[in-house]
Amino acid sequence: MPDVALSRPxxxxxxxxxxxxxxxxxxxxxxxxxxxxxxxxxxxxDQIAPYDPTEILYTPEYDLAADxxxxxxxxxxxxxxxxRDIFSQIxxxxxxxxxxxxxxxxxxxxxxxxxxxxxGYFGGWIDAILMRLADIAFGIPFLPFVVVLAAxxxxxxxNVVIAMALVLWRDTARVIRSQxxxxxxxxxxxxxxxxGSSDLKIIMRHIAPNILxxxxxxxxxxxxxxxxxxxxxxxxxxxxxxxxxxxYMLQDAFASQxxxxxxxxxxxxxxxxxxxxxxxxxxxTRGYENLLFPKLGR
Amino acid sequence: MLDSNEPLVSVRxxxxxxxxxxxxxxxxxxxxxxxAVDRVSFEIRRxxxxxxxxESGCGxxxxxxxxxxxxxxxxxxxxxAGEAIAGLKGAALKRYRAKAQLIFQNPFDAVxxxxxxxxxxxxxxxxxxxxxxxxxxxxxxxLELVRLPQPQQFLDRxxxxxxxxxxxxxVMARALILQPAFVxxxxxxxxxxxxxxxGVLNVFRDVRDRLGLTAIYISHDLAxxxxxxxxxxxxxxxxxxxxxxxxxxxxxxxxxYTKALVxxxxxxxxxxxxxxxxxxxGAPDPRxxxxxxxxxxxCPYAFERCxxxxxxxxxxxxxxVACHLFEETALSSGRQ
Amino acid sequence: xxxxxxxxxxLKVSYSVGDGKVDAVDGAxxxxxxxxxxxxxxESGCGxxxxxxxxxxxxxxxxxxxxxQILFDGADIAAIxxxxxxxxxxxxxxxxxxxxxxxxxxxxxxxxxxxxVLRRRGGMSARIARARAEELFKMVGIEKNxxxxxxxxxxxxxxxxVAIALALALNPKLVIADEPVxxxxxxVQRQILDQLRGLQxxxxxxxxxxxxxISVVAYVCDKTVVMYAGRIAEAGPMDAVLTxxxxxxxxxxxxxxxxxKGAASGTLTPIEGAPPNLASPPPGCRFAxxxxxxxxxxxxxxxxxxxxxxxxxxxxxRADEAPVLRxxxxxxxxxxxxx
Numbered sequence: 001m002p003d004v005a006l007s008r009p010x011x012x013x014x015x016x017x018x019x020x021x022x023x024x025x026x027x028x029x030x031x032x033x034x035x036x037x038x039x040x041x042x043x044x045x046d047q048i049a050p051y052d053p054t055e056i057l058y059t060p061e062y063d064l065a066a067d068x069x070x071x072x073x074x075x076x077x078x079x080x081x082x083x084r085d086i087f088s089q090i091x092x093x094x095x096x097x098x099x100x101x102x103x104x105x106x107x108x109x110x111x112x113x114x115x116x117x118x119x120g121y122f123g124g125w126i127d128a129i130l131m132r133l134a135d136i137a138f139g140i141p142f143l144p145f146v147v148v149l150a151a152x153x154x155x156x157x158x159n160v161v162i163a164m165a166l167v168l169w170r171d172t173a174r175v176i177r178s179q180x181x182x183x184x185x186x187x188x189x190x191x192x193x194x195x196g197s198s199d200l201k202i203i204m205r206h207i208a209p210n211i212l213x214x215x216x217x218x219x220x221x222x223x224x225x226x227x228x229x230x231x232x233x234x235x236x237x238x239x240x241x242x243x244x245x246x247x248y249m250l251q252d253a254f255a256s257q258x259x260x261x262x263x264x265x266x267x268x269x270x271x272x273x274x275x276x277x278x279x280x281x282x283x284x285t286r287g288y289e290n291l292l293f294p295k296l297g298r
Numbered sequence: 299m300l301d302s303n304e305p306l307v308s309v310r311x312x313x314x315x316x317x318x319x320x321x322x323x324x325x326x327x328x329x330x331x332x333x334a335v336d337r338v339s340f341e342i343r344r345x346x347x348x349x350x351x352x353e354s355g356c357g358x359x360x361x362x363x364x365x366x367x368x369x370x371x372x373x374x375x376x377x378x379a380g381e382a383i384a385g386l387k388g389a390a391l392k393r394y395r396a397k398a399q400l401i402f403q404n405p406f407d408a409v410x411x412x413x414x415x416x417x418x419x420x421x422x423x424x425x426x427x428x429x430x431x432x433x434x435x436x437x438x439x440x441l442e443l444v445r446l447p448q449p450q451q452f453l454d455r456x457x458x459x460x461x462x463x464x465x466x467x468x469v470m471a472r473a474l475i476l477q478p479a480f481v482x483x484x485x486x487x488x489x490x491x492x493x494x495x496x497g498v499l500n501v502f503r504d505v506r507d508r509l510g511l512t513a514i515y516i517s518h519d520l521a522x523x524x525x526x527x528x529x530x531x532x533x534x535x536x537x538x539x540x541x542x543x544x545x546x547x548x549x550x551x552x553x554x555y556t557k558a559l560v561x562x563x564x565x566x567x568x569x570x571x572x573x574x575x576x577x578x579x580g581a582p583d584p585r586x587x588x589x590x591x592x593x594x595x596x597c598p599y600a601f602e603r604c605x606x607x608x609x610x611x612x613x614x615x616x617x618x619v620a621c622h623l624f625e626e627t628a629l630s631s632g633r634q
Numbered sequence: 635x636x637x638x639x640x641x642x643x644x645l646k647v648s649y650s651v652g653d654g655k656v657d658a659v660d661g662a663x664x665x666x667x668x669x670x671x672x673x674x675x676x677e678s679g680c681g682x683x684x685x686x687x688x689x690x691x692x693x694x695x696x697x698x699x700x701x702x703q704i705l706f707d708g709a710d711i712a713a714i715x716x717x718x719x720x721x722x723x724x725x726x727x728x729x730x731x732x733x734x735x736x737x738x739x740x741x742x743x744x745x746x747x748x749x750x751v752l753r754r755r756g757g758m759s760a761r762i763a764r765a766r767a768e769e770l771f772k773m774v775g776i777e778k779n780x781x782x783x784x785x786x787x788x789x790x791x792x793x794x795x796v797a798i799a800l801a802l803a804l805n806p807k808l809v810i811a812d813e814p815v816x817x818x819x820x821x822v823q824r825q826i827l828d829q830l831r832g833l834q835x836x837x838x839x840x841x842x843x844x845x846x847x848i849s850v851v852a853y854v855c856d857k858t859v860v861m862y863a864g865r866i867a868e869a870g871p872m873d874a875v876l877t878x879x880x881x882x883x884x885x886x887x888x889x890x891x892x893x894x895k896g897a898a899s900g901t902l903t904p905i906e907g908a909p910p911n912l913a914s915p916p917p918g919c920r921f922a923x924x925x926x927x928x929x930x931x932x933x934x935x936x937x938x939x940x941x942x943x944x945x946x947x948x949x950x951x952r953a954d955e956a957p958v959l960r961x962x963x964x965x966x967x968x969x970x971x972x973x
Contacts (some may be wrong), residue, residue, distance in 0.1 A: 187408040191472065194366055195422035196395035206410055353819035402721035461908045471847075489904030491677040492846060496890040518819060521892035525902060548894060562824040564849035565895045566888065572853075575824055579775070581789035 004125035028287025034280035048078075049088035053244045056083045070265045078265045081256040089244050090269050091221050096245040097227050097277060100157055104226030108163035109219030110174025113211065119173065120180025122205055130173070146229055149270040157240045159232055172218035176211050183207050217288045224281035227239050230275050246270035300545060304340035306379055306480060306512045312316030312338045313373035314360050314536075318585065331582050334360040336536040337374070340612065344479075347506060347513040349523030349544060351559070352533035355584050358516045361533070362482045365514065366400050367391070378480070399473035401483040401502075405465035405490075409457040415468055417530050422476050441542050442469035443508075463494035474505060481506070484516045486597065498527060520563050522529040524548055535582050543625060552619045554597045583589040591622065599623055639840045640666040640689070640808060645702035646713075647681070647688050656912045658684045658697070660864040663939060666857075671834055671841040673851035673872065675887075676861035679909060685861070686810050686844045688712075690729055691719050707807070713971065724755050728806040732813040734797035735771035738785040744796050751803045770799040772827060791822035798830065802837070809834075812844045827854050848891055852876055857945075860884050863909050863920035866939055870946030880948040880956035882925045885963035903966045919951065926968050927952055927959055 036233050043049060046206060057065040059073050067080040077086040119130040141291040150156075184207065185188065192202045234247025235254070253259075254268040314335040335357045342348050350358040363369040365376060367383055376383050378394060385395050402408035409418045419437045420430075429435070441449030444467040451508035457465055466486060473481055477584040483502065503526060506513050515526045523530055524544050532553065540553040551557045558577035564570070588595045594604040599630040601621050611620045647659040666672045668846060676682045687693045691711070704712040706727070711719060723729075731737045741745060746923055752763035760950060768778045774795040794814060795890040796961040801809050811830070815823040831854050836842050843855060851858050851872060860881065868881040881884045886905040893900070907924040910916055916923055922932040931951050939949045943958070952959060962968045 187402045187404060188410040190368055190400065191402065191408050191469075192410075192421060193368060193474065194395060194398075194400045195476075196392045196425035197421060209412060319688075329719075353821065401860060463908065472640070491909075492887060492907065493890050493905040495904070496902035497906070499902060500904065511684040519892075521894040524894065525892050545753050558821055560894075563894045564827075564847070564853045566849045566852050566876060566891045567822075567893065567895060568852055568876050570853065570895070572828070574828065575821060577821060579825065581791055581822065583789075 025287035025290060027196065027283040029281035031283030031287070032277075034276055035284070038098060038277055038280075040096050041091055042098045045095045049091040051085040051088045053084060053089040055085075057085060058083070065196040067261065067263065076270055078153055078263070080252060080266060081133050081222075081258075086249075086266055086269065089249055090246070090273060092244045093246040093249060093270060093273065096157060096240075096243045097230070097273070100161055100230045100245075101223040101227045101277070101281075102137065104161045104164045104168070105219040105222040107161065108168045108222040108226075109215045111169035112163060112218060113176055113208075113215040115169060115173040116176025117180055117203055117208065117211070120177040121184055121199065121207065127177075131177070134170040134173050138166055140167055142167055143229065143232060147233060147236060147238050150233060155238050155240050157243055157245070160230055160240070161226070164229055168222050168225060172222075174216065176214055179211050179214055180207055183210055196232050213288070213291075217285060220281055220288065224285075227274065227278055227281075246274050269295040304344070304380070304421055304618050306344045306346075307342040307514075308377045309341070309374070310339050310359075310376075311374035312361075312364060312371050312376055314357070314364055314369060315372045330585055333536045334585070335353045335364065335371075335586070338533075338536070338538055339374075340531055340538065340541060342512055342514070345510050346529060347527040348435045349520075349521055350516045350529035350533060351518070351523050351530050352560075353518055353582070354442075354580060355535070356533040357536040358518075358533050359578040360486055360536075362400070362514060364396055364482050364514050365480075365482055367394070368400075376613060378484045392425065396476040397478050399476070399478040399482070400479045401466075401470055401473050401481060403485040405462055405469050406457060408469045409465060409472075411457055414454050414456055415460075418457075418468065419475060422472060425478055436475055437471075440475040441468070443474060444468075445497075445507055446471070453485055461494070463497060466490060466498050468496075470501065470505070474509070477509070478511070480512045480514075482514045482516065485518070486515075487522065488517070488519075502526060509516050520548065520560060521565075521598055532559065535584060535587050537592055538611055538618070538620060539593065539610070540617060540619050542619075546617060549557075552614060552617060552624060553593075554599050554623070555593045556594075591620075636937055638665045639668045639669055639707065640842075641703075641705040642685070642689070642714060643703040643705065645685065645688060645704065647684050647693065647697055648700050649694065649697045650925075651696070651913070654913055657700075657866055657915070658912060659688065660915075661702070662861070662864075662866050664859045664866060664869050665700075666746070666840050666842060668723075669822065669834075669838045670856040671831070671843055671854055673855035673858040674844045674861065675846065675848055675858060676843055676849055677846060677909060680861040681861075681864040681914070682844050682846075682861050683812055686729075686812050686842060689810055689842070690723055690727055691716075692729070693725075724806065725804045725812065726806055727808045728801035728804070730794075730797050730801045730809060730814050732812040732816060734793040735785065735790075737797060740785055740792065743782050743784055744788075748781070748800060750801060756804045761775070766923045767956075770803060773802065773833060774799045789822075790818055791826060794822075794826050795829065797827075798833070801831065805837070806839065808842065810839045810844070812843045813846070815850065816845070817846070821865065824853075830854065848876065848887060860887075863915060864912055865920060866947075866949060867921065868948045868950075869939070870943075870948075874943070874946050878947070878956070879960065880942055880953050881950050881965075882927050882952075882959060882963060883921045885960060886924075886969065889963065889966075889969065901966055903969045905969065919949075927962070 059080060065073065065075065065079045065083040066081050068075050070076060070078045070080065075085055077090065079085055116128050119127045145167060146160060146163040146231045150159050153159040189202060189206055190205055230245060231247030231250065234245050235251045237251060239245060239248050249270040250267055253263065258266045312335055313333065316332045316334060318330050318332050330460060338361060350361060352358045354405045355598065360369060364371050367386065378398065383394060416437060419440065420433050423433045423436060438449050446452060446464060446467045452460065460468065486502065487498050490498060517523050524537050527544055529542065530544040531538055532555065534555050540547060540556045547556060548560060554576065556603065558575050561575055576598050580596060590606050591604040591609050594600040597604065609620045609622045612625060613619045614624045645659055645662045646657065646794045648655045648657045657780065661687055674682045674685060687747060688699055699712055702712065703710045711722065738744065748767040748770065749763050752758045752766050753760065758766060769780060771778050772952050776792060776795055781782050788796060815826050818826060827850065829842065845851060855872045858868065858872045858875045860867045860875065860883065862883050868875055868879065875884060879888055889903040890905060892902060905924050910920055910923065915932065918933045919937050922928040929951065937949045937951045939947045940953060941947045942953055
C-alpha cells in the first residue's frame with residue numbers, strides 16, 4: 001500500500017489542503033471560476049477600464065457624452081446621464097465589491113472563530129457572557145443597524161464593513177462553539193492537558209485546525225451577504241460617495257430615471273454582476289457543505 | 299528520598315458535586331446536585347497499585363480525573379507527595395503534570411488523528427523543554443519500553459494506520475515518556491480485542507514493576523483489576539463501599555454490594571453458580587440516591603439505620619468497609 | 635421437540651468496498667438445535683455479527699449473501715423471495731440488537747411500540763394486544779404500569795428487557811441476540827442473562843447469542859461456535875469447547891482471558907499479532923500467521939471443518955493432536971517463542 005500520509009508536504013501546500021476546497025463539485029467549480037474572473041478584473045481594473053469611472057467624458061464632437069447607448073462612440077456599455085463610462089464603472093465596481101466582501105468575510109470569520117473558540121473551550125462565565133452578546137447580536141435588525149451605523153460614523157465602505165462584522169459574527173461563533181464543545185471532549189485534548197500543554201497551545205494545535213474549514217465556510221457565506229448589503233445601502237443612498245460600487249451605480253441609475261429612459265444597459269449589468277458574484281459565493285458554500293456534512297445532500 | 303511508608307497520594311474527604319439544571323429550574327426548586335464523588339478518602343503508598351472498581355456512574359472515572367487535576371474538587375483535599383494539588387499553578391503545575399500521567403480507555407480517541415506518532419509523543423517532551431533534535435532518543439526508548447517491535451517504523455505513521463493494541467502501547471509510551479511517578483489507567487483494555495488485551499496488560503504490569511510506578515487502575519471488571527492490582531477500592535454512587543486487598547475482596551467480600559459484584563462476574567468455565575444475585579433489581583440513580591446508605595434500596599440486608607444514617611468507612615480486620623452491618627464488629631475489635 | 639431448528643451450510647457474505655470485495659463470512663456452517671442457546675463468539679471483525687444479520691437477511695446495502703444455504707425448519711431462507719422472508723421476520727426469527735436505545739423510537743411509548751408489532755405484524759385486536767403487552771412485561775420482569783413510559787425513562791438494563799419483550803412479542807422460534815449485554819454493567823448483565831436463559835427454557839425457543847466474551851458463553855450457552863477471520867474455527871458443546879479446546883485459536887483465547895476463579899498468580903498470555911485483513915486474507919488457514927503450531931501445510935491449504943467427537947467440529951490440520959497441543963498451549967513460552 002503506498003503510504004500517501006508518510007510524505008509530508010510543505011507548509012503552504014498543507015495549509016491549502018486544510019482549506020479543503022471543493023474541487024470536485026461542478027457548481028462549486030463554476031463559482032470558483034466566476035470568482036477567479038472577478039478577482040482578476042479587480043486586480044487589473046486600471047488596465048482593463050478604458051476611462052476613469054468618475055471622469056465626465058465628451059464625444060469627439062466635444063459634446064457631453066451623456067446617455068449614449070452601448071457601442072455608440074466606442075463606449076462598450078454606453079454612458080450615464082452625467083457622461084461617465086458604464087463599463088469602467090462596472091470594472092471598478094468589482095474592486096469595491098470584492099474588497100467589501102472579502103474584508104467583511106475575513107472579519108466575520110475571524111471574530112466568529114475567536115469568540116467560538118474561547119467560548120467553547122473555556123466555558124463557564126466567559127461562555128455565558130459571549131453567548132449573551134451573540135443573543136443580542138441576533139436580536140439586531142441587520143439592515144437598519146448597518147444603515148444607522150454607517151450614517152452615524154460617516155458613509156465610507158470601511159464603516160459599512162465594520163457594521164456588518166459587528167452583526168454577522170454571531171452565526172459563525174455559535175456554530176464554531178458547538179464544534180469546539182465536541183472537540184474539547186475528545187481524549188486527546190485531555191492527553192495534551194495531562195502532558196502539560198497550555199490552553200493556548202491546545203487551542204491552536206488540537207482544536208483550531210479542526211474548525212478551520214467551518215470558519216472558511218461561514219466566511220464564504222459572509223462574502224455574499226456583505227456584497228448584497230453594500231449594494232442595498234448604496235442604493236438607499238448611504239454608501240460611500242467616493243467609491244464606485246455596483247450598488248452606487250444602481251442608485252445613480254434609479255435617481256437619473258434610467259428606467260423611464262429605458263436605459264437597460266445602465267442598470268442591468270451591475271445587477272447581473274451582483275447576482276453572479278453572490279450566487280457564485282453560494283455555489284462554493286454549497287460545495288463546502290457537501291464536503292463537510294456529506295450526509296445532508298446529494 | 300522520602301520515607302517509603304509515606305503515602306504518595308492522599309485523598310481526604312474529596313467531593314465532586316455538579317449542579318444539574320439551570321437557574322430557572324433552581325427557582326422552581328427542581329435543580330439537583332449530582333454527587334459524582336462524595337467524601338472519598340484513601341491513601342496510596344509509593345509503588346502500590348490500586349484498582350478503582352465499580353459500575354458506570356460510580357464515580358471511578360471522576361475520581362481519576364480529580365487525581366490528575368483534569369477536574370477540580372468541590373470539597374476536600376488531594377495531596378501528592380505531601381503537597382496539595384488544588385493550588386498548583388504555572389511551573390509547579392507543569393512539574394506535577396510530568397509526574398502524574400493518564401492512560402486512556404479508547405486509544406483511537408486519545409491520539410489526535412492529525413498527528414503522527416512522532417508528533418504525539420513529542421508533545422510532552424516539548425512541554426518539558428526538550429529541544430527538537432533531542433526528542434527522538436526518548437521517543438524510541440519509550441516505544442521500546444512498551445514493547446512495540448521496531449519502533450522506528452511507527453514514527454511517521456498516523457493513528458488510523460495502527461491496530462488498537464499497537465495504539466494503546468503508543469498511548470502508554472506517551473504517558474511514560476517523562477518518567478512519571480504516578481499513573482492512572484482508565485479502563486485501558488476495555489476497547490481492545492480479547493486476544494490482544496493480555497499483551498497490553500502484561501506490558502502495563504512489567505513497566506510498572508520495572509519503573510516502580512504507583513498506579514491506579516480504573517475498571518468495572520474485577521478479574522482485570524485482580525490481574526493488575528494488589529489492592530482494590532470498590533465504589534458505588536460516588537462513595538467507597540469497601541477498600542482492601544484484592545484477594546480478600548475476591549474470596550471473601552464483606553460489603554453486600556461487593557458480594558453481589560463478585561458473584562456477578564462471569565468466568566470462562568462451564569460449571570459455575572447460577573444462583574440469583576444477592577441484590578435487588580434496578581439501577582443506581584445518581585440524581586436521586588436513597589437517604590442514608592446509597593446502596594440500601596438494592597441491599598438484601600438493609601435495616602432501619604441504613605435509611606437514617608450514612609455508614610462511615612470503618613476498619614474491619616485489614617479492610618475498610620462502609621456498612622452498618624459491620625459496625626458491631628468494628629466496635630468489638632476496637633475494644634480488644 | 636428435538637432436532638435441528640436452523641442449519642447454516644457454507645454461508646458466504648461479502649461486502650463490496652470501493653473496487654474490491656471483502657469476504658466477511660467465508661463458508662460458515664453450524665447447526666442450532668431446537669431449544670438451545672448457541673453462542674457465536676469471536677473478536678471484532680471476525681464476521682459474527684454479519685452471520686447473525688445474514689440469518690435475518692437484514693444486511694448492509696453493500697453486502698450480499700454470495701453462497702450457501704440457511705435451512706430454517708427445513709426450508710432454505712437464503713433463497714426465498716423477500717416478501718416471504720419478511721413474513722418470517724419477527725414471527726419466526728426475532729432480533730435483539732446490542733443497543734436497545736437505538737432500536738427503540740424515542741418519541742413513542744414502549745407500549746405503542748409493542749402494540750405496533752402485535753397489531754401490525756401479529757394481526758391482533760387492540761384488546762388482545764394490550765393483554766399480550768402486559769403479559770410480555772410480566773415475563774421480562776417489568777411492572778406493567780411502566781408500559782406508558784418512553785424509552786429514555788428506562789435504565790440501560792430495563793431497556794434491554796424491553797428489547798427482549800419486543801423480540802418475544804410474536805412467539806418466535808429463534809431469537810438472535812447481537813451482543814445483548816455488552817454495554818451493561820456486570821450485575822445487570824448477569825440479571826439479563828438469567829432472564830434470557832429462564833425465558834428460553836420456559837418457551838422452549840432457540841437463541842443465537844453473538845458475543846466477544848467467552849465467559850458469557852460459559853454462563854448461558856449450551857453450544858458454542860468460535861469464529862475467526864470469517865470462518866468457523868471450532869464448534870461444539872459449550873463445555874467440550876471450553877474445557878477441551880481443539881483449535882489453537884480457542885486455546886489461545888482461553889489463555890488470554892482473566893478468570894476470577896483461577897489461581898491468583900496465573901499469567902495471561904496474549905495471542906501475538908492481529909487478525910488478518912479480510913481484503914487480502916492469507917492463503918490456507920487464516921490463523922496460521924499467529925499460530926504457534928503452524929506447519930507448512932497450514933499456510934498452503936485451508937483446513938475444513940471436521941467432526942472430532944459427536945457434535946464437536948474443528949477446522950485445524952492438527953486437530954488429531956489436540957490433546958498434546960492443549961498441553962503445550964497452556965505454557966506461556968509456547969506463545970512467545972513463535973513471534
